[in-house]
Amino acid sequence: MGWWCEGGAARRALESKMRTDSPRVDSVMAGERAASFTKRSIKSSAKASGLRLALSMVDLTTLEGKDSPEKARSLCGKAMVPDPEDRTLPKVAAVCVYPNLVRECVTALRGSGVKVASVATGFPSGQYPLEVRLEDVRRAVEAGADEIDMVINRGAFLAGRYDEVAEEIRQTKVACGRAHLKVILETGELETLDNVRRASDLAIRAMSEVGVRHEHGADFIKTSTGKVQPAATMPVTLVMLEAIRDWYERTGERVGMKPAGGIRTAKQALHYLVMVKETLGDEWLTPDLFRFGASALCNDILRQLRWMRTGVYASGYDQSES
Amino acid sequence: MSERMTVLKTYKLFIDGKFPRSESGRSMEVRTNAGDVHLCRASRKDLRDAVEAARRAQPGWARATAYLRGQILYRVAEMVEGKRRELAEAIAATGGKSAKAAKGRKTLSPEQEVTLAIDRLVHFAGWADKYAQVLGCNNPVAGPYYNFTVPEPMGVVAALAPDDRPLLGLVSVLAPAVVSGNAVVAVASSTHPIPAAIFAEACATGDVPGGVVNILTGDRSELLPFVASHRDIDGVIAINLSAAEGATLRKGVAENLKRVSIHEGVDLADKNTCEHPWWIEPLVEMKTMWHPASV
């Protein structure tokens, strides 16, 4: 089936090319650069507009075994009207759920513009036969998902079977059809920034090779499932943004970025926006190209906006749970 | 019994591992109790040639392992040991008593001076692979960096021997400079140069790479201003210079910021004063390196 099965010298040559193609990353210096974004002082109007922007980029997420249709509907309500007391606020970008809840969300969100994203490919471990993972994708798309968040085969990646990883991404991309694909690298399991960069380059190239172009938005690379620690961090996201920038400069193709997991506060969200702005430019500051995978973040942004609007600190019960 | 004519030797300069005459053709005469001895009298152009030879030789010498540098310096000590008698006679011949000892200092017999010089060579030979451990260090900086400081050779060092104790003085300025990877242009005692010329022969037969040690005999006061102003001399070491000579040398600092270290009031016979790594320290540059430490 896959040409990666052919084995032999050609495969090894290609895989070793993959190893050396990606630039190396010095983690200390990358960490310092990432930390420098947190030194930006975002005040007054910049803060207000930044928080609204961040809100519009949220993939409001619930990924628990106990998720129910009821919870999905409530999540969709919040996605469309994040704060009933301030109807000027933007809707979030998407809700992100397990495949079983996609239909429920599609119904609840119809006509709102809020997208339905579904994790698939045997999320979060991906430890299933490829056929099962692809079927997972097809069913979620069939159920109406606009976006598919897949996990890469970390086992294959860490074993150096890069072509296998790439081929699985290509097949998943094909299975997505018109749905947008987000490739989760699960950076917490890749451990090093060198691996993060290599996996980013690999995923970006694989998605591009399928040759499906979207009218709006793009395919994404994404840090984490949220089930593994550490999840999204500033240095990891920076390295992925740099991969996106280099690809854009080489090919003119835009790839989106989604840090997920661990971004809980409005302040953190602003740091990420600063990083996107200064690494990729204002062009990427749109939900079409940047998302936050988060659950608690939304409420903290709302709390901050409410404080800015009223001068009163909110209580926990002022927001619905997300 | 017919009287045999002695074959008189004119001592030559030691430049680039060879023994040339002075380009100026000049020589000097030193009165000894065994008759007058002729030596080449170095000119400023000989100094220039010696500096050029030293500059060429220095990178290779610096690159040699510390172990090898120590071995070679020790080899020089062995060669000097072999010339012990010749050297003692030369010291005795010009000064009779290894020069006048300054007030309050031990007098040395010529034999004692040679012994001390050999021991000093051995002492500094032993420092070759150790001084970096004493003068250098790791620095615990506040961050994820590996940071360390290592002494590196300064480059071309001019070593000015004092007039008295001509062998021991020469060895005292030369050994710390050579052992630390510098190439040296030494200027011998003006008044008692013969032991230096013999020492040059010990260097030549002692595996010292050509140009690493250069020894000029002549009039120090003539050469001094050119040593001071030479832009390709990185450092100077001297012992017991006169105040005026010291000032001339230090004026040269303004030319290229060469490092001048003048040891004053030194009792050359005193091991405590003359044998420690702080003689090497002014002849090395401290290089500090940073590298991030993280996967």
Add this chain to the structure above:
Amino acid sequence: MSEKDNGVATATPKAGWDYAPAPETVKVSIAAKYGHFIGGKFVPPRGVGKGEPSHFATINPANEQTLAEVAQGTTADVDAAVSAAEKAGRAWAALPGAERAKYIFRLGRRVQERARELAVLETLDSGKPIKESRDVDVPLVAAHLFYHAGWADKLPYAFPGRQPRPVGVCGQVIPWNFPLLMAAWKIGPALACGNTVVLKPAETTPLTALRLAEIIEECELPPGVVNIVTGDGRTGAALVSHPGVAKVAFTGSTEVGKKIAGATAGTGKKLTLELGGKSANIIFEDASIDQAIEGIIAGIYFNQGEVCCAGSRLFVQESILDMVVRKLRHRLGSLRVGDPMDKNTDVGAVNSKQQLATIEKYVRIGAEEGADLHVGGGTPTGSNPWASVNGGFSKGYFCRPCFFTGVQPAHTIAREEIFGPVLSVMSFRTPEEAITRANNSPYGLAAGVWTDKGGKIFDIARQLKAGVVWMNTYNKFDPASPFGGFKESGFGREGGVQGLRGYVQL
């Protein structure tokens, strides 16, 4: 707050978002007029010649407004300061090291406590961004004091086999690029080793040193242990040539350094010099490229490039030259130039009108010699290169970060120290070529090397004639890490155990 107030017109924001002004809000009080700090108290200048001004103005280079009047130190002031230091010297040197240490520790702690005030004052007087004075200068000041405090009772361990003794009165002349930090670099080791000090801050940046004098008073250092005399070059010359000064420490230009070397020759004074540089930053094709770009940026644009160890010569391996230039241009676009008191400013004001003129001279020379100028934010260069670098600022001394490509080794901008945010980019093909070209300079202060290959980086670092070599990083400073140059970048080290050497007799 209404929607309009938020500056957001639509519910779904469009691409495009910028930072609002974020001015530092802490206010500091500055006296209208300052005297010298001699013998533990502030005193008016003495011995001022007839018709000569006793004070001069120190201005804020960001808006050219006068901050305060400071005293122009006369020879009489220098005399008084040196004799106060001599007088205090005996008791200070006799104090047990552990006691001296506690005074210096106390200074460090007080600097930490007054950190924000010092940072604001530094930015006002020097033009450097508040972000740097707050996050770099002032924290390092405290760190230097803490580091050296601890040495005071441990000096024999620093010099195995020797018994270090103090030198005496140290005359210390410091520059305007890191005013308070240089004061700490000088005072810390001098005091720890049992010396007393007469410090002369730079003419354009005396205010933080004078504030340090207040802190010294507050910490009850014995009077005369530290004396601060303000003034211009004449005051500095009087200090270094004063017969009561046993040790001269100077940080500044190579030109002045050489003069001082000439002036102290034959006087028996101990001398350390930390002078100029034209440091090479070498980027190999196998470097971590995005981090190397950050290193280049930090290397040349930190503190407006007014850094003696600035990586002002960039050598890029030819195979990645185009990529590096593209990435540099991109990165230049995100550097924010302007009000130093804005917390988001990356590049503040150049320290003085004179320095701005120097930078202008070199930018013009660079263009005239045929190099191509690149300015941040895609600013077109046009026929007047200086206008694209400096244009658009109504007041203050500003200069956009920029770089030249197409620079030849013989070009003036590749050889002379500019001391501004101007980078010369050159290329090389082989490691040997890189080393030869990097070392082809009378200077030897610092260097940077970028490669992911361990063996290569150590070999290159070993061959570079520079006192500090940053491998895969640049412009890092720490009190435990000695700093200082080879060749005409000066001699002696500051910081680390090696930095103590200039302040002791063995």
